[in-house]
Amino acid sequence: MNIHVINGPNLNMLGIREPEIYGKETYRDLVYKISEHAKTHNLTVTFTQSNHEGVLIDAIQNCYYEKVDALIINPAAYTHYSIAIRDALKILDIPIIEVHLSDIMNREPYRKNNMISDCVTFTISGKGTEGYIEAMDYLITVTNKVETDGEPELNQV
Numbered sequence: 001m002n003i004h005v006i007n008g009p010n011l012n013m014l015g016i017r018e019p020e021i022y023g024k025e026t027y028r029d030l031v032y033k034i035s036e037h038a039k040t041h042n043l044t045v046t047f048t049q050s051n052h053e054g055v056l057i058d059a060i061q062n063c064y065y066e067k068v069d070a071l072i073i074n075p076a077a078y079t080h081y082s083i084a085i086r087d088a089l090k091i092l093d094i095p096i097i098e099v100h101l102s103d104i105m106n107r108e109p110y111r112k113n114n115m116i117s118d119c120v121t122f123t124i125s126g127k128g129t130e131g132y133i134e135a136m137d138y139l140i141t142v143t144n145k146v147e148t149d150g151e152p153e154l155n156q157v
């Protein structure tokens with residue numbers, strides 16, 4: 001399985017940026033953690049981090065062209081107001097897991113506004129960097145289930 005991981009604005013500043021909210025691990029630590037987990041489970045992961053909305057949209061569209069199997073995305077602040085990112089996610093017909101390091105539903109009221117939650121497979125919020133690992137584990141479980149269960153209606157004689 002080949003998974004793309006997209007992180008939005010200011011997530012490159014993890015470890016420096018409000019560590020009491022987002023933790024002490026850096027973006028580099030996050031990429032390492034995800035990559036190590038991917039290695040042990042035979043997954044291919046690629047990454048995009050950008051502070052620019054258009055770059056994030058290009059990365060989402062690229063998942064379509066590159067035939068990526070699943071997307072893990074933390075659009076950061078764009079979660080709360082980007083119709084353009086919402087529209088781009090609607091293009092994809094693959095599992096999309098939305099991850100937030102912090103618990104966005106229990107912070108400032110404006111973070112409750114979520115433009116993408118109804119376009120994603122599910123949302124993991126408030127689990128720090130472990131949220132990305134949980135998203136990968138979910139994708140592994142779902143993929144194994146599809147492989148094990150097969151497509152019974154096609155196999156029936």
Ligand SMILES: O=C1C[C@@](O)(C(=O)O)C[C@@H](O)[C@@H]1O
Nearest residue numbers: 074076077100101102104111
């Ligand atoms: O930049 C971020 C990070 C965030 O997506 C998170 O991971 O907790 C939550 C957003 O509200 C915020 O703007």
